[in-house]
Every structure is written in C-alpha cells, then in structure tokens.
Amino acid sequence: MHRYDLIACHDCGVLHKRRPVRPRQKARCVRCRSVLYRGIYSDASRMAAIVLAAVFTFLIAQFFPIVELEVGGYSTSATLLGAIRVLWTEGMQAVAAVVFVFTILLPAVELASLLYVTLSLRQGRRPPGFDHLLRAVGAARRWGMTEVLMIGILITIVKMTSLAQVMVQPGVFAFGALTLMLAIVVSFDPQILWNIGEHLPGPRRTAKKTFHYAALAKGVPLVACHSCGLVESLQKTVRHQYCARCGARLHRRHPDSVGRTWAFLLAAAILYIPANLLPVMYTHSLFGKEDDTIISGVVYFWHSGSAGLAAIIFIASIVVPVLKLAALALLAYTAQRRSRWRPMQRTLLYRIVEFVGRWSMLDIFVITLTVALVRFQSLAVITAGPGAMAFCAVVVLTMIASMQFDPRLIWDPIDTHGEKHV
Numbered sequence: 005m006h007r008y009d010l011i012a013c014h015d016c017g018v019l020h021k022r023r024p025v026r027p028r029q030k031a032r033c034v035r036c037r038s039v040l041y042r043g044i045y046s047d048a049s050r051m052a053a054i055v056l057a058a059v060f061t062f063l064i065a066q067f068f069p070i071v072e073l074e075v076g077g078y079s080t081s082a083t084l085l086g087a088i089r090v091l092w093t094e095g096m097q098a099v100a101a102v103v104f105v106f107t108i109l110l111p112a113v114e115l116a117s118l119l120y121v122t123l124s125l126r127q128g129r130r131p132p133g134f135d136h137l138l139r140a141v142g143a144a145r146r147w148g149m150t151e152v153l154m155i156g157i158l159i160t161i162v163k164m165t166s167l168a169q170v171m172v173q174p175g176v177f178a179f180g181a182l183t184l185m186l187a188i189v190v191s192f193d194p195q196i197l198w199n200i201g202e203h204l205p206g207p208r209r210t211a212k213k214t215f216h217y218a219a220l221a222k223g224v225p226l227v228a229c230h231s232c233g234l235v236e237s238l239q240k241t242v243r244h245q246y247c248a249r250c251g252a253r254l255h256r257r258h259p260d261s262v263g264r265t266w267a268f269l270l271a272a273a274i275l276y277i278p279a280n281l282l283p284v285m286y287t288h289s290l291f292g293k294e295d296d297t298i299i300s301g302v303v304y305f306w307h308s309g310s311a312g313l314a315a316i317i318f319i320a321s322i323v324v325p326v327l328k329l330a331a332l333a334l335l336a337y338t339a340q341r342r343s344r345w346r347p348m349q350r351t352l353l354y355r356i357v358e359f360v361g362r363w364s365m366l367d368i369f370v371i372t373l374t375v376a377l378v379r380f381q382s383l384a385v386i387t388a389g390p391g392a393m394a395f396c397a398v399v400v401l402t403m404i405a406s407m408q409f410d411p412r413l414i415w416d417p418i419d420t421h422g423e424k425h426v
C-alpha cells in the first residue's frame with residue numbers, strides 16, 4: 005500500500021483507499037457523501053490542449069472591448085481593464101483592486117500555472133516548481149470569479165438597453181467561451197495532477213517513501229495535507245510539521261477555527277449595515293444628481309419591467325449575504341457546543357455556503373462596468389459610492405469566514421471507535 009492511495013474526506017475526515025473511477029464518475033465519502041474526487045481523462049496532451057485554448061480565449065476577453073454604448077452621437081466602450089482603471093482613478097482603489105484580483109489576476113495565475121504543468125506532464129516529466137504551482141492553482145481557483153463576471157456583463161447589457169443603444173463587442177463572446185472552458189478546466193484537480201506527477205522523473209522535495217500502513221493499526225494519529233491531500237502520520241515531537249510533498253503547513257484541524265470564523269463573521273455583519281444604507285452609485289445627469297443604494301437598484305429594475313433581473317440582484321446581493329451570515333453563525337455555534345445535531349445536513353449547509361459565496365460579488369461587477377460605460381460628459385456620468393466598498397468587504401470577509409471554518413469539527417463529536425479519521 006502506497007500513501008498516495010489514501011485520501012481523507014475534506015468535509016468530515018474519514019480515510020478512504022483511492023480506487024480508479026471512470027471519467028465523469030465521482031467517488032463519494034462513505035460517511036458524509038461529499039465528493040472525494042472525480043474521474044477525469046488523465047491524458048496530459050488533452051488537458052494541455054484545453055488549457056492552451058482557454059489561455060488564448062482569456063487574452064481575447066481581456067483586450068477586446070465588451071460593450072459599446074451610443075447615445076445622441078456620443079459613444080463609449082469598455083474593456084474589463086479599462087473599467088477597473090476608471091474605478092481606480094475615481095478614488096475607489098479598494099474596489100478596483102478586488103475586482104482586478106478576482107477577475108484578471110487569479111484566473112491568469114490558474115491558467116498559466118496549469119499550462120506550464122500540463123505541458124511538462126505531457127512530455128513525461130515533473131517540471132521544477134511543480135508543487136508550488138499546483139498549490140497556486142488550488143488557491144487561485146477558490147477566489148476566481150469568471151462565471152460571476154459573465155452574468156454581471158449580461159445584467160449590465162440589459163440595464164444599459166433602457167439608457168442607450170447597446171452594441172455587443174467581441175469581448176462578451178470571449179468571456180462566454182472562457183466561462184465554458186473554465187468549467188472543464190476546473191475538473192483538472194491539482195490532487196489528480198499531483199498523483200500523475202508522482203510517478204514521473206523530475207525534481208522532488210523528498211525521496212519517495214512507502215507509507216507505513218502499520219501506522220494505521222497502531223493508532224498513530226494521521227493528518228491530511230490541506231492543499232495536496234497527502235496523508236501522513238502526525239509527529240508529536242515536532243512543533244510545526246510541513247507536508248513532505250508540497251511543503252504546506254500541516255494541521256489536524258484548522259487552528260482556532262471557530263474563534264476565527266466568529267471574528268470574520270462579526271466584521272462582515274457590522275459592515276453589512278453601511279453596505280445597504282450607503283449609496284453604491286451616484287448618477288450626475290442633466291436632470292440632476294441621484295443616489296442609488298443596492299435596494300433602490302432592485303426597485304428600479306422591478307419598476308422598469310425587468311422583474312427577473314430585480315429578483316437575481318435581490319437574491320445575490322441581499323438574501324444570499326444574510327443567509328450566509330446566519331448559516332455560518334449556526335455552524336460555528338453548533339461546532340463550539342460540540343453538537344451532535346444533524347451532521348449530514350450541517351455538512352451540506354457548509355458546502356452550499358462555500359459554493360454560493362462568490363455570487364454576492366455580482367452587483368460589484370455590474371457597478372464596475374456601468375461606471376466605466378456611462379461617461380457622456382454633457383449628458384450623464386455615473387460614479388461609484390462608498391456603499392460599494394463596504395459591500396465588497398462584506399463579501400470578502402464572509403468568504404474568509406467560511407474558509408476558516410473546519411467542517412470536520414461537525415463530525416468530531418460523533419466519531420465512533422475503531423474508525424480512522426484524520
């Protein structure tokens with residue numbers, strides 16, 4: 005038995021023996037039913053080809069304009085980078101930086117690292133920096149928001165049709181194609197690439213060691229690496245233990261998980277108030293000055309006949325953040341009390357919170373594009389307001405809060421004797 009054959013469930017910690025699954029099939033945890041890994045076509049040439057296509061699409065999406073607006077002989081157009089620059093020059097540097105990191109920098113890091121790794125795997129070798137790049141892929145993927153941006157672009161287009169003549173530009177199609185390609189690229193799981201790389205020649209951090217399966221029987225505590233999934237025996241004598249494969253710090257559970265979750269949760273809850281009360285946009289036009297909060301934007305869509313859009317923004321910007329704060333508070337509270345109440349449902353709740361977290365950025369993306377597009381000097385100019393900054397902070401803080409929460413704490417009070425959990 006090799007240690008690469010072991011896999012610990014991310015959500016509840018039960019240890020499993022890895023078995024091959026066919027493409028499009030999923031291996032699920034025996035206890036909490038979360039997906040352990042998916043079967044993929046582990047053909048590096050195929051992966052490299054798809055990643056290369058995604059890189060080209062990404063470049064087209066970044067450098068071509070997304071939409072062009074025309075009103076009374078004036079016209080403006082915006083690329084994503086141009087929109088971010090407008091926010092930056094208007095004093096919204098924090099929002100501009102967040103949008104840049106989530107929609108340009110992190111997808112670029114993910115694609116560039118994956119391209120380098122898959123091209124090398126295709127040639128049958130482990131490239132230098134293999135471990136660090138795969139760790140970067142995992143981290144970038146948690147925060148990348150291309151699909152949210154895509155929906156934001158579509159909402160902006162619909163919103164603008166009531167103001168001006170909208171001409172869709174190549175950037176929109178490139179973003180659409182990129183969203184679809186990233187949906188495939190997401191299945192190139194770093195943990196699977198790690199296991200493919202294990203069997204290839206090339207520089208590695210440590211010599212290949214055979215895992216002492218006897219450790220399982222003796223009851224030596226095991227720990228699973230949070231970034232590469234490698235299972236190792238926990239050494240009590242070492243103060244800080246690092247993963248032998250990827251070098252990440254090893255913890256049996258996230259350190260001070262519940263305390264940190266509460267801290268970020270509280271900060272997010274406090275900022276939720278200014279996020280909803282302060283204006284997110286100012287409109288200066290011939291007819292005067294107008295302030296828009298998130299809720300007034302929803303009301304505007306509702307009255308202008310786009311009930312569907314009003315519903316999407318209402319759910320993404322108002323309902324989802326409140327439900328997320330409530331759900332995380334429930335998870336942190338029950339973990340703190342070591343509750344044995346409905347662990348299955350609580351794990352599911354945690355997974356939903358992790359999944360929907362990014363979608364609350366939707367309104368921020370709509371604001372970014374709107375601000376860049378509506379600059380008809382004599383007719384109307386839209387600028388972002390302080391509410392946008394508070395709202396951005398709420399989304400980021402809740403995402404950090406949910407990342408600090410360790411779902412294995414849900415299962416710890418229920419652990420039965422004789423089973424192995426890490």
Ligand SMILES: [Zn+2]
Nearest residue numbers: 013016033036
């Ligand atoms: Zn599980």
Ligand SMILES: [Zn+2]
Nearest residue numbers: 229232247250
């Ligand atoms: Zn590791």
